[in-house]
Amino acid sequence: MKKYLIRFLLGICFIGLISAQESRSITITNNLSDSIYYLYFSSKGEQGWGNDRLGDDILEIDQTITIDLDTENSSTVINLMAEDEMEKTYRIDNINLLEADTIVITDEDFIPFGGRNPLVRSLSFFNETGEDLYYLYVSSNSSMYWGDDILGEEVLYNNESYTVELPIDADYPQHDLMAEGESGSSYEILNENLIEQDNIYFTEENLSESADDYDDYNDDDYDSYEDDYHEAYLEGYREGYREAWKEAYRLGFQDARKGSLEN
Secondary structure, rough: HHHHHHHHHHHHHHHHHHHOEEEEEEEEEEEOOOOOEEEEEOOOOOOOOOOOOOOOOOOOOOOEEEEEOOOOOOOOOEEEEOOOOOOEEEEEEEEOOOOEEEEEEEEHHHHOOOOEHHHHHHHEEEOOOOHHHEEEOOOOOOOOOOOOEEEEEOEEEEOOOOEEEEEEEEEOOOOEEEEEEEEEEEEEEEEEEOOOOOEEEEEEHEEEEOOOOOOOOOOOOOOOOOOOHHHHHHHHHHHHHHHHHHHHHHHHHHHHHHHHHHO
16 A cells, blocks of 8 residues: 555656646846847747737846746747847847756847848849839848838839848848838738849739728829819828828838737
C-alpha cells in the first residue's frame, strides 16, 4: 500500500512539473529613452507576431513587466519585437526561455530600415493605375507602420516608372506596398518578396477596397458651386481633402495592419 501511495504522489508531482513547463514567465525591462507602446512575441520559425501583449498598458522608461508565455504547442525559443511611441522598432531574436527569464530592451536592439541583414536592391515601380501617384510607401509586413514616403518630391506619373535603391532585410523579405494617387485613392500590394522581385506594378486592380475614389471632382464629390466660383479656392479645397483623407487612411490602415499582425 505504501508503494502505491508513493507512486501516486510521484505521478502527481510529475504531472505538475509538466504543466508548469507549459508556460514560462519572462520579465521585460524598458531601458530605452522612449516608452514602449507595443510588445510582441513569436516562436522561432513563425511568420506572425501574435497579439500585442501590452494591450492598453504602456511600458514606461525603466519600467519592468512580467509576461507569461504559453509554450505548450510552440518552441521555447522565441523572438521579441517592441515598438516605441516614436514608431521605432526593436527586436531581440533567439531568446531561449529555458535559459533566460529576464530581457532588457536597449537602443542596441533598434532595427534600422532594411533590417540587420540588409541587401541593397534596385526596385522599379510601374504606374498603370490611370492616374499620377504622389506617395509611395514600402514597409516590412512584420511592422504596422508605413514609414516615410520614398517618392519624396518626385511624382510617379501614369504609364511611367520610378527606380530606387532600398535596403531589404534578407531575413524578413516580405513587404507591403502602398501608393496614393492624385485623386486620393490608394493602391495596395501586400506580402511581396522584395528579394525575389525587381519590378512592381501598380494597376487599377490594386485599388484599395476601402478607398472612396474621388477621381473627377464632379457630380457628388463636392458641394455645388456657383458658376463664378474661384478655381484657386476649389483647388485648395481639393488639396485639403487629399491631405486629410491621406492621414485618415494611413491611420486606419495602420490599425488594420496591427489587427492582422495579432491574428
